Amino acid sequence: MKTELLCQPASTVARLTLAVGESVTCEVGAMIAMSDGLTVNTTSRSRGGGGFMQGVRRVFSGESFFLNHFHADRDGAHLIIGPSMLGDIVHHRMSGGTVVVQGSSWLASGPGIEIDTTFQGLGKALLSGESVFWVKCTGQGDLLLNSFGAIYAMDVDGEYVVDTGHIVAFEDTLSFAMTKASESLIGSLLGGEGFVCRFKGRGRLWCQSHNPPAFGAELGPKLLPR
Amino acid sequence: MAQFPGGVFDDGLPDGRAAASLVPGPEAVEARLDSGAVFVIGYDSLRMEFGGATGRMLFLRGAEPRLTLFSEAPGLLEAIAAAGGPASAGAVAGARAGQAQTRKTHLRNWGIALAVLVALWFTVPPIFRVMVDGAVQQLPLSVDVKLGELASSEMAGLGPAITDEAVAGFATEIVERLRPGLPPEIQALDLKVTVIESTQVNAFALPGGRMAVLSGLLKKADGVDMVAGVMAHELMHVRHRHGMRHIVRAAGVITALTVLAGDATGLLGIAAEGAALAALTSYSREMEAEADLDGVRLAAAAGFDPAGMPAFFRKLSEIAPDSQAPEALSWMSSHPRHDERIAALEAAIPGLVRAESTPMKHTLEAARAALKGD
Ligand SMILES: [Zn+2]
Numbered sequence: 001m002k003t004e005l006l007c008q009p010a011s012t013v014a015r016l017t018l019a020v021g022e023s024v025t026c027e028v029g030a031m032i033a034m035s036d037g038l039t040v041n042t043t044s045r046s047r048g049g050g051g052f053m054q055g056v057r058r059v060f061s062g063e064s065f066f067l068n069h070f071h072a073d074r075d076g077a078h079l080i081i082g083p084s085m086l087g088d089i090v091h092h093r094m095s096g097g098t099v100v101v102q103g104s105s106w107l108a109s110g111p112g113i114e115i116d117t118t119f120q121g122l123g124k125a126l127l128s129g130e131s132v133f134w135v136k137c138t139g140q141g142d143l144l145l146n147s148f149g150a151i152y153a154m155d156v157d158g159e160y161v162v163d164t165g166h167i168v169a170f171e172d173t174l175s176f177a178m179t180k181a182s183e184s185l186i187g188s189l190l191g192g193e194g195f196v197c198r199f200k201g202r203g204r205l206w207c208q209s210h211n212p213p214a215f216g217a218e219l220g221p222k223l224l225p226r
Numbered sequence: 227m228a229q230f231p232g233g234v235f236d237d238g239l240p241d242g243r244a245a246a247s248l249v250p251g252p253e254a255v256e257a258r259l260d261s262g263a264v265f266v267i268g269y270d271s272l273r274m275e276f277g278g279a280t281g282r283m284l285f286l287r288g289a290e291p292r293l294t295l296f297s298e299a300p301g302l303l304e305a306i307a308a309a310g311g312p313a314s315a316g317a318v319a320g321a322r323a324g325q326a327q328t329r330k331t332h333l334r335n336w337g338i339a340l341a342v343l344v345a346l347w348f349t350v351p352p353i354f355r356v357m358v359d360g361a362v363q364q365l366p367l368s369v370d371v372k373l374g375e376l377a378s379s380e381m382a383g384l385g386p387a388i389t390d391e392a393v394a395g396f397a398t399e400i401v402e403r404l405r406p407g408l409p410p411e412i413q414a415l416d417l418k419v420t421v422i423e424s425t426q427v428n429a430f431a432l433p434g435g436r437m438a439v440l441s442g443l444l445k446k447a448d449g450v451d452m453v454a455g456v457m458a459h460e461l462m463h464v465r466h467r468h469g470m471r472h473i474v475r476a477a478g479v480i481t482a483l484t485v486l487a488g489d490a491t492g493l494l495g496i497a498a499e500g501a502a503l504a505a506l507t508s509y510s511r512e513m514e515a516e517a518d519l520d521g522v523r524l525a526a527a528a529g530f531d532p533a534g535m536p537a538f539f540r541k542l543s544e545i546a547p548d549s550q551a552p553e554a555l556s557w558m559s560s561h562p563r564h565d566e567r568i569a570a571l572e573a574a575i576p577g578l579v580r581a582e583s584t585p586m587k588h589t590l591e592a593a594r595a596a597l598k599g600d
Contacts, residue, residue, distance in 0.1 A: 095241070095244060095245055096231075096233060096244075096245025097233055097243075097245060098279075098298075100279050118279070118280070140245075155242065170279070172278050172279040172280065172283065172298070173233070173235075173243075173277075173278050173279075173283065173285075173296055174278065174279060175277045175278050175279060175281065176279070200277070201277055201278065201285075202235050202243075202294060203243075
């Protein structure tokens with residue numbers, strides 16, 4: 001599969017070109033356009049087993065119950081996909097291991113990647129405002145993630161702090177915990193940072209420039225009632 | 227030899243990392259890459275700790291500071307202990323001690339969280355109640371009336387209104403006798419009562435003062451005091467503005483949960499919806515107790531026998547078990563916990579002064595005779 005990112009960075013779309021027999025799994029609603037030579041089928045399971053419960057867990061993580069699988073019947077068939085929010089897309093080639101993806105940031109992945117959900121702890125979810133369940137991508141192949149605003153990758157070695165709401169994904173060799181931004185709780189609340197996510201270990205981390213809940217809170221009151 | 231899927235971090239690798247199979251041997255752990263490359267950490271320098279996103283990933287480090295092996299495959303630690311024997315025993319013990327420490331910290335954090343939750347459980351509801359009452363007092367009674375109008379269409383759906391003077395006049399006369407015991411601003415409301423033809427034993431009041439009595443209640447009641455008791459109870463829901471408080475309370479719960487849960491996705495979103503639904507289905511225990519005790523006082527002040535209300539509750543709980551149609555007793559389902567309520571009412575009654583009573587112009591007997599069927 002050939003992946004090209006077009007119209008970067010503010011409203012990026014991805015053009016995926018498949019060879020005959022290749023397939024790709026996308027978030028429902030991600031497809032913008034497609035050439036002929038592609039068959040689409042919609043299921044609740046990613047690869048192998050799982051099925052219904054996998055779908056239910058995905059709903060809890062903020063993704064759809066169903067997934068769309070695109071299968072190429074000829075060489076050079078292509079489709080254009082994009083996220084529902086304005087922002088960038090990042091293409092990561094997985095060579096084994098697991099990437100843990102925040103709720104709605106998973107866009108598409110190749111057939112060698114299994115998509116499931118993972119429990120990230122009620123405490124973390126309460127403090128960070130993130131979902132309780134995250135999407136877990138395991139295996140080898142192409143992985144496409146989308147962000148709100150710009151996206152940047154960071155190779156962590158040691159410790160790294162990210163504000164809540166700005167995490168897109170991280171490799172599971174990293175551990176993360178919620179901590180206060182400053183020494184005192186009052187200080188961190190006054191500083192506007194409240195709680196932050198502290199990553200530890202070695203691995204790649206993807207962050208987004210904008211925080212969807214904060215953006216919504218900022219914009220909401222300014223919208224005129226209709 | 228057992229193999230465990232995992233990976234390697236090393237600065238010499240193209241991406242800094244690669245997938246690998248971990249193989250515990252007698253003297254060292256080997257990491258075999260698909261490329262054929264092999265990385266080795268000897269037991270003499272091995273240090274291990276659990277970490278990663280799940281906390282269950284085992285990280286192995288040796289003398290070479292930039293080399294790390296990792297795997298989340300279950301049984302790796304046991305396999306290293308078995309393969310290395312005394313040579314790996316120190317490293318295995320280190321990993322287990324670290325794991326125990328993490329568990330302890332985890333347990334402590336949950337303990338603290340639980341303590342905070344318990345403290346909030348006892349302090350937040352009273353503060354919240356004061357805030358709700360304050361908010362409701364700021365709202366004029368006309369809001370209650372509007373709210374009642376919105377809900378009145380549902381009242382019409384229950385059945386046809388009975389206009390026969392013997393029935394409608396009976397219910398209206400009870401309300402008129404109860405009215406002087408209410409505060410002036412409540413008396414000024416349009417306290418209109420409608421008798422609706424229905425087999426259900428039920429009566430309710432909408433915010434703003436409109437009331438409905440279902441004819442099943444008139445058929446089941448043994449005397450005017452029982453009907454007056456139920457209506458006095460319902461009037462007290464209007465007088466204390468329980469409907470408004472209920473809505474303000476539910477709105478507050480939803481707002482609070484939304485603030486806590488951020489954009490209210492995931493489990494918390496579902497919990498918030500559930501809590502809102504539960505809050506809207508029935509009045510709280512305190513609201514019912516308030517309506518009972520103030521209602522029985524109102525009935526006595528109007529010259530009705532205050533014992534009518536607990537007597538009616540008792541009658542309902544007696545006919546409930548062998549009732550063929552439980553929905554016929556819907557007043558009971560929205561007003562549960564009879565025994566407690568009867569006990570509380572009967573304890574309060576001896577302290578009440580019953581006003582002198584004059585005979586009713588409309589009687590329950592006449593009203594019943596005018597009802598169809600039976
Ligand atoms: Zn009631």
